[in-house]
Amino acid sequence: MAVPVAFFAVFFAYPVSAIVGRGLKTDGVWQFGRIGEVLTRPDILDVLWFTTWQALASTALTLLIALPGAYAFARFDFPGKQVLRAVVTVPFVLPTVVVGTAFLALLGRGGLLDELWGLRLDTTVWAILLAHVFFNYAVVVRTVGGLWSQLDPRQEEAARVLGAGRFAAWRRVTLPALAPAVAAAALMVFLFTFTSFGVVQILGGPAYSTLEVEVYRQTAQLLDLPTAAVLTMVQFVAVGAILAAHAVTVRRRERALKLVDPAQTSRRPHGPGQWALLGGVLLTALLLILLPLGVLVQRSFDGPGGYGFGYYEALQSAGGSGSTFLVPPLEAVGNSLRYAFVATLIALVVGGLAAAALTRRAGRLVRGLDALLMLPLGVSAVTVGFGFLITLDKPPLDLRTSWILVPLAQALVGVPFVVRTMLPVLRAVDERLREAAAVLGASPLRAWREVDLPLVRRAVLVAAGFAFAVSLGEFGATVFIARPDNPTLPVAVARLLGRSGELNYGQAMALSTILMLVCAVSLLLLERIRTDRSGEF
Amino acid sequence: MNTTKKYAATALAAALGVTVLAGCGGSDDDTPAGSGASKGSGSKTVTLVTHDSFNASEDVLKQFTEESGYTVELLKSGDAGAALNQEILTKGSPRGDVFFGVDNTLLSRALDNGLFTAYEAKGLDRVAEGTEQDKEHRVTPVDTGDICVNYDKKYFADKKLDPPQTFEDLIKPEYKNLLVTENAANSSPGLGFLLGTIASQGEDGYQDYWKKLKANGVKVVDGWEQAYNEEFSGSAGGRKAKADRPLVVSYASSPPVEVLYADPQPKEAPTGVSTGTCFRQTEYAGLLKGAKNEAGGKALLDFLISKTFQEDVPLNMFVNPVVTDAKLPEIFTEFGETVEKPATVSPEKIAANREQWVQAWHSIAVK
Numbered sequence: 014m015a016v017p018v019a020f021f022a023v024f025f026a027y028p029v030s031a032i033v034g035r036g037l038k039t040d041g042v043w044q045f046g047r048i049g050e051v052l053t054r055p056d057i058l059d060v061l062w063f064t065t066w067q068a069l070a071s072t073a074l075t076l077l078i079a080l081p082g083a084y085a086f087a088r089f090d091f092p093g094k095q096v097l098r099a100v101v102t103v104p105f106v107l108p109t110v111v112v113g114t115a116f117l118a119l120l121g122r123g124g125l126l127d128e129l130w131g132l133r134l135d136t137t138v139w140a141i142l143l144a145h146v147f148f149n150y151a152v153v154v155r156t157v158g159g160l161w162s163q164l165d166p167r168q169e170e171a172a173r174v175l176g177a178g179r180f181a182a183w184r185r186v187t188l189p190a191l192a193p194a195v196a197a198a199a200l201m202v203f204l205f206t207f208t209s210f211g212v213v214q215i216l217g218g219p220a221y222s223t224l225e226v227e228v229y230r231q232t233a234q235l236l237d238l239p240t241a242a243v244l245t246m247v248q249f250v251a252v253g254a255i256l257a258a259h260a261v262t263v264r265r266r267e268r269a270l271k272l273v274d275p276a277q278t279s280r281r282p283h284g285p286g287q288w289a290l291l292g293g294v295l296l297t298a299l300l301l302i303l304l305p306l307g308v309l310v311q312r313s314f315d316g317p318g319g320y321g322f323g324y325y326e327a328l329q330s331a332g333g334s335g336s337t338f339l340v341p342p343l344e345a346v347g348n349s350l351r352y353a354f355v356a357t358l359i360a361l362v363v364g365g366l367a368a369a370a371l372t373r374r375a376g377r378l379v380r381g382l383d384a385l386l387m388l389p390l391g392v393s394a395v396t397v398g399f400g401f402l403i404t405l406d407k408p409p410l411d412l413r414t415s416w417i418l419v420p421l422a423q424a425l426v427g428v429p430f431v432v433r434t435m436l437p438v439l440r441a442v443d444e445r446l447r448e449a450a451a452v453l454g455a456s457p458l459r460a461w462r463e464v465d466l467p468l469v470r471r472a473v474l475v476a477a478g479f480a481f482a483v484s485l486g487e488f489g490a491t492v493f494i495a496r497p498d499n500p501t502l503p504v505a506v507a508r509l510l511g512r513s514g515e516l517n518y519g520q521a522m523a524l525s526t527i528l529m530l531v532c533a534v535s536l537l538l539l540e541r542i543r544t545d546r547s548g549e550f
Numbered sequence: 551m552n553t554t555k556k557y558a559a560t561a562l563a564a565a566l567g568v569t570v571l572a573g574c575g576g577s578d579d580d581t582p583a584g585s586g587a588s589k590g591s592g593s594k595t596v597t598l599v600t601h602d603s604f605n606a607s608e609d610v611l612k613q614f615t616e617e618s619g620y621t622v623e624l625l626k627s628g629d630a631g632a633a634l635n636q637e638i639l640t641k642g643s644p645r646g647d648v649f650f651g652v653d654n655t656l657l658s659r660a661l662d663n664g665l666f667t668a669y670e671a672k673g674l675d676r677v678a679e680g681t682e683q684d685k686e687h688r689v690t691p692v693d694t695g696d697i698c699v700n701y702d703k704k705y706f707a708d709k710k711l712d713p714p715q716t717f718e719d720l721i722k723p724e725y726k727n728l729l730v731t732e733n734a735a736n737s738s739p740g741l742g743f744l745l746g747t748i749a750s751q752g753e754d755g756y757q758d759y760w761k762k763l764k765a766n767g768v769k770v771v772d773g774w775e776q777a778y779n780e781e782f783s784g785s786a787g788g789r790k791a792k793a794d795r796p797l798v799v800s801y802a803s804s805p806p807v808e809v810l811y812a813d814p815q816p817k818e819a820p821t822g823v824s825t826g827t828c829f830r831q832t833e834y835a836g837l838l839k840g841a842k843n844e845a846g847g848k849a850l851l852d853f854l855i856s857k858t859f860q861e862d863v864p865l866n867m868f869v870n871p872v873v874t875d876a877k878l879p880e881i882f883t884e885f886g887e888t889v890e891k892p893a894t895v896s897p898e899k900i901a902a903n904r905e906q907w908v909q910a911w912h913s914i915a916v917k
Contacts, residue, residue: 110775117780118791214772219733219916233632234736235905236639236659312790316813323813395632402639413645414597414625492602493628493636508602510775512868513804514811515786518779 028400036242109211252391364431394489597646658901702784
């Protein structure tokens with residue numbers, strides 16, 4: 014309990030309140046009048062309105078498309094399932110720069126849709142919504158699917174035996190058990206899309222701006238701290254409201270679930286209906302996830318002299334001038350992985366402790382902590398980064414030029430994932446199992462190890478995978494927070510895209526492909542580790 | 551076929567190897583550098599705080615170490631605007647000794663905030679005329695670049711149409727729906743182009759000019775990457791994306807770069823520069839107030855305008871040297887354009903009006 018709170022206070026609450034304070038205080042006096050001034054500006058109202066409705070639309074669309082996917086991943090067994098699960102998670106970690114480029118290639122002029130049906134979606138809201146679904150598909154599949162695969166199908170079967178129809182059985186048995194996970198996933202998607210930055214900037218063009226984009230502009234470009242502070246607070250309030258609503262629904266629905274080993278619940282689909290469902294899910298994943306990724310891969314091989322590894326070779330030859338810009342890509346891969354590894358470790362420790370504390374105790378304070386830990390998702394990277402600058406500047410915490418800042422900022426975003434993924438599972442562990450262990454003479458630690466750990470190991474790994482993935486592709490904080498010159502993969506990609514010339518463009522595509530490969534391989538390894546030790550009941 | 555397989559295997563093995571290494575926690579032996587080593591006075595490191603586009607050859611930086619005894623440590627923090635604003639926030643207890651990368655559109659903001667200690671760098675007399683200088687020498691000019699409209703040579707040759715050369719040309723009907731530019735609110739070429747139109751059309755005339763440009767079908771996208779790589783038909787990325795806009799707001803140095811990074815190198819640049827549409831950007835460096843290593847910082851400023859560093863600038867940052875005795879690389883002289891009369895607006899004027907100009911522009915060009 015103490016560790017997460019301290020971590021949160023030092024690396025989030027203090028920096029953010031300092032930067033907001035700097036914007037709203039003049040000579041130590043709070044100027045709350047500024048809030049009204051900013052919030053009545055028509056351009057700001059436009060931004061608020063657009064932010065809200067596009068987030069709602071994106072969330073609805075994501076749930077609509079991804080829930081069948083979650084079901085298929087949880088209940089069906091099909092060849093290549095693990096690989097596919099890793100692949101659908103790849104978008105989640107791709108830097109927005111890359112995704113924007115891929116989507117333009119698909120939806121823009123001369124893109125695939127344009128050639129087939131003369132349809133162009135770039136600079137429309139549709140492009141933004143589709144990209145959001147692309148990004149968040151995995152969130153739903155993994156959070157909802159993770160729990161779904163551990164629900165005992167026999168409960169539903171028992172209801173059927175007792176005379177409930179198929180739909181009624183699902184509605185009365187499975188749906189209530191899934192609701193917290195669905196709510197959690199929907200909440201996350203809403204948060205992500207509400208605070209969307211890169212996607213909106215690239216695909217929306219300058220006509221669309223979200224709150225996050227506006228905060229970035231006011232802070233980083235205009236240094237208009239008062240306006241930025243007000244907008245940050247608005248985002249805080251909005252995120253707080255969402256979280257509060259979420260907490261209520263979760264509490265109402267939570268109860269002990271009977272969790273089983275996922276290996277027992279999935280089986281080969283039988284009957285045309287199930288095959289059709291699986292086929293539909295696979296087709297969606299193919300169109301939505303693989304197509305944009307495929308475009309990047311295709312462009313990375315499409316060299317000047319026809320298809321080949323030209324761009325990949327160029328990546329190794331450091332451009333001939335040996336400048337500080339050109340890090341060998343493998344070095345960038347190494348940097349990225351190192352940062353991600355450290356960030357994952359921090360996020361797991363902080364998030365794990367928080368989740369444990371939240372399961373053990375109830376009460377207002379603890380619930381407050383739950384919401385607090387989610388807040389970093391609703392605050393822009395630039396606010397946190399600039400907050401670091403003005404707060405972490407004195408020994409013993411002069412971290413402004415230290416490399417650890419980057420994983421710290423990434424861990425802030427990773428912690429909520431860890432908590433969200435572990436909490437539903439931890440809470441669903443039947444208390445009586447622990448009590449039984451205690452009665453049989455196990456110490457609390459032993460009881461936790463023997464009872465909780467086997468049940469939540471999978472959740473821990475999923476959480477770790479998420480935290481790792483988030484930091485791998487994390488771009489915002491990595492860019493804003495000054496770091497000695499060892500670029501991560503996303504930063505290197507952005508730099509290459511920021512220069513003209515065929516080789517640079519091609520190398521950016523090649524690096525993106527490498528990034529995808531690294532992510533997919535890392536995620537696949539996680540999947541492997543997970544299945545090694547399951548089935549210990 | 552064989553080589554392809556070999557490469558694929560190598561790539562896969564590399565990815566796997568690295569991942570496994572990371573998985574084993576091999577992250578302590580090789581921590582990224584710069585974890586706050588003591589940088590007291592008399593320290594042998596000098597820290598250069600800069601934006602993400604800064605580049606220099608390693609050999610050149612080594613040479614500085616040999617000549618002066620100081621090692622340069624780079625600290626990059628975002629784009630030019632974000633990097634400068636972070637310095638303003640940490641005024642008084644800076645993260646480094648020298649800041650590079652404040653340009654003339656942001657110069658007043660930096661000077662008004664009192665970021666820099668005055669220092670007259672050695673060899674300042676060689677700096678070209680007209681690079682706006684601060685009379686108190688709080689900043690030292692390091693490079694200049696021109697933001698201009700680039701055109702796709704092939705398109706205009708096929709159409710047997712002369713490419714536009716001036717701001718006035720761009721609103722002519724024969725160039726309807728051809729130009730793509732960037733958001734002036736957050737893209738530096740976008741802002742440069744807007745300032746260029748203000749310099750040429752006057753503060754009273756630029757709004758009318760933009761209304762005409764809008765009527766003539768100018769497209770505004772958010773950033774340079776998208777405009778250049780996705781919308782502009784003359785760039786390598788644009789050709790691949792089947793882009794359909796043969797005019798883009800970019801830099802005078804873009805054509806040589808297109809040549810430099812093409813394989814095989816073409817005889818002629820695929821793109822040209824409309825020399826009458828240019829706005830000149832100058833980038834400055836300054837010694838940060840409160841720097842821990844002032845002596846090192848001064849040595850670094852001297853070095854930034856030395857012939858060695860200046861001749862290294864073009865191929866690393868694709869801008870022009872600021873001193874008159876630096877030779878341009880062949881690829882620039884052969885494929886580049888010299889811009890005779892670029893438009894300029896004084897830093898004070900930019901600082902005073904930037905917001906309202908951009909707002910006015912936004913309501914005309916975007917909405």
